[in-house]
Amino acid sequence: MADRFGGRKAPTGALRKRQEGLSHTGTFLLGGAGLTEGRRGTTHQWFLKELRESTGANVIDGVRVLRDGNLVTAGGVTSGIEMSLWLVEQIWGTEHLDYVKGYIAYDTPPRGVLDV
Numbered sequence: 415m416a417d418r419f420g421g422r423k424a425p426t427g428a429l430r431k432r433q434e435g436l437s438h439t440g441t442f443l444l445g446g447a448g449l450t451e452g453r454r455g456t457t458h459q460w461f462l463k464e465l466r467e468s469t470g471a472n473v474i475d476g477v478r479v480l481r482d483g484n485l486v487t488a489g490g491v492t493s494g495i496e497m498s499l500w501l502v503e504q505i506w507g508t509e510h511l512d513y514v515k516g517y518i519a520y521d522t523p524p525r526g527v528l529d530v
Contacts, residue, residue, distance in 0.1 A: 438488070
């Protein structure tokens with residue numbers, strides 16, 4: 415098996431620090447599971463109205479990545495990448511974030527997460 419963590423121990427701490435995160439229309443899956451009821455969330459701008467009408471989420475528009483407790487949602491594809499990188503840093507730290515950014519050749523700094 416290839417060494418995927420550059421000689422470092424695989425980061426299993428995520429199992430103890432559970433976060434739920436989906437981007438784009440994946441937020442509808444969280445809504446369907448009842449995980450957005452009374453929580454803030456977002457999705458792609460074309461689907462904000464539908465998310466508002468079909469889930470119990472307090473839908474926030476105009477944000478790329480939004481965290482409400484352990485629920486993290488993002489707007490579109492690029493926002494999903496930024497959300498994923500933010501989650502890597504939160505769960506495993508800056509060292510793993512740098513490794514993942516190098517692995518996927520992502521060198522643009524994320525624009526931030528709205529933490530509500």
